[in-house]
Amino acid sequence: MSTQMKSAALAIVRRLNEHGFQAYLVGGCVRDEMLGRTVKDYDIATSARPEQVQALFERTVPTGLQHGTVTVVVNRVPYEVTTFRREGDYEGFRRPAEVEYIDSLLEDLKRRDFTMNAMALNAEGGLVDPFGGMTDMNERLLRCVGAAEERFREDALRMLRCLRFASEYGLRIEEKTWAALQACVGLLQHIAMERCRAELERMLGGADPNRALELLAGSSALRHTKTDIELAKLDGIPSESWPDLLAIPSADERLVYLYLRLGLEASAITEDLKRLTFSNAQQDAASRTAGAHRELSASAAGGASGGNAREAWIRALLRYGADALLRLRRLYALDGHRLLGLRSLEIMDEARAAGEAALDAWILSGPAWLEAVPAGSLKELQVSGQDLVRHLGDKPGPWTGLLLSRLLEETALGRLSNDRDTLLTAAMELYETVQKKEHA
Incomplete structure (x- = not known):
């Protein structure tokens, strides 16, 4: 599937090239390709404007026109195609107030978070790597593009992404990037809880959840979320006391x-x-x-x-x-x-x-x-509340549920057979006890 997806993505790149536009595979797909990891999806950056992209392809979805993104659908697989852009000032430490379409791949890559995510591949497979992403990956280093504190102040969620990438890819965080993260961690209070939750889920479901916990503890990131959470107390548990969390299946x-x-x-x-x-x-x-x-x-x-x-x-x-x-x-x-x-x-x-x-x-x-267990739920019990009402000649009431629960427990523990006659006989014996409990 990944080979077919890549072929389709490159076909999109070539079609854009044929019509005079620059176009490249960018971001996570390039990173994972270079690392030999499975690529989950392919993103494309281009000098073509959104309306030009829409005109070139048969099936498109305007998924993010305000940010210059059009989704091109090929064989029911979506590919995000985004116009090269420069971003203005950020609002709420999360999103740019405005974006400006540009014709420069370099300027587009410059706005990205980490060097390993700021690489591009052309239609022939040539790598464009202006910020040394490959060198950093070879040295197992995670480093921001440009000034780390600027990147984190632009989008505070990048700090949680930093911790996730470091744990998922087995990277050490560059000193200046780590220092900037510690200086800016309080800005996480501006990030929506659902975005924090998504990053936390990906960390716990990733390749090294133990390392993720160490980084979360070392940064105190969970103590700075918009809403106080109990999980923040995890940083008080010594990392050496954690078992291998990968032994837990999900x-x-x-x-x-x-x-x-x-x-x-x-x-x-x-x-x-x-x-x-x-x-x-x-x-x-x-x-x-x-x-x-x-x-x-x-x-x-x-x-x-x-x-x-x-x-x-x-x-x-x-x-x-x-x-x-x-x-x-x-x-x-x-x-x-x-x-x-x-x-x-x-x-x-x-x-x-x-x-x-x-x-x-x-x-x-x-x-x-x-x-x-002969019966693990009331659905599996061979008598119903109506059976008890008819057999005991009483009106339905709270006693019915209490009696069914007692019968279920006795059956599950093996003290009663799960057959109708046995259960109705037992119900007669338990009826008085249950009524006393009901009225106690």
Whole structure:
């Protein structure tokens, strides 16, 4: 796919050239091409004005005309084509107040953030590298184009991009660039939280999330976001205490792990994720995982072992769902002793041994326990609320849900068979107890 995309991108460049315009591949696609990495998309810069680009290609979308960008669509793949431009003063430490179309590739490249992103390729594959991007990449160096402080003051988001690029590509940040970042980091308060969240997600989902955490801590970047966030406290955790976060399969799970390391409750995690503009689905998954962790932590602290560990696991399943438990099991397999507090000096040896036994059971047997559960939700239970109402001859009420929950728990724990007659018989025996609880 990447070869086809490159061929199509070069075809766009050549068509522009044939009509008398300068045109080049620019930015991240050139950087990744030079590094031998997979190119995700190709961007093109040209001396042609947006209306001239639109006139030359059959399918175009005016995605960013105010910034000189037209998207050319070839075989349903989008290619951004942007007119060479010079940018005026920036507003809000984020975007230029105005742009001026120009005919100079050099001036266009001069406005970019880092030297490795300020290179271009012509139609024949010739490299244009006026700021030494290739030399910097060969020396594993990340350096701003021109004066670093100017670049960061123009667009404060570039500071988070700096941290992301350094961690993703294994680069050291040039001294002047790092000093400028530290001097300007307070400007992150002007950046929308959704942009900060996007950069954080990419760092955690990148090639070296541990290095990203080190850089975030060293810069105190998360302490300067527009809204205060709990994740800023991560810089108080020594970098050497982090496990290899790449062992956690996704950015979302790595994020949950970070919150659990901070010892936050589910509600606090949800609020922090809201502030960071994470989706409702991500908030829900993190909240349920944290809720299950709290229950299992209490069980481990109470000396759960053997059958008790299984019961704690199944009860957490009924309340928080199988996906939360499987997610939690992966985190426990990586760093369960620390997450459950089993390394605390205050824990007596006997309690620690019981907690470790429970942890081992959850890691080794947890998935099998989930598979063996006869009913893990009310949908899987062989009786309904209407069945109970008819069988017991009572009006529907809160007791119905309470009784169904009791039946589900007894079934999931293996104390009742998941068949209708058995459950209705048990319902008769539990009915009085549930009514007393309802009216208590």
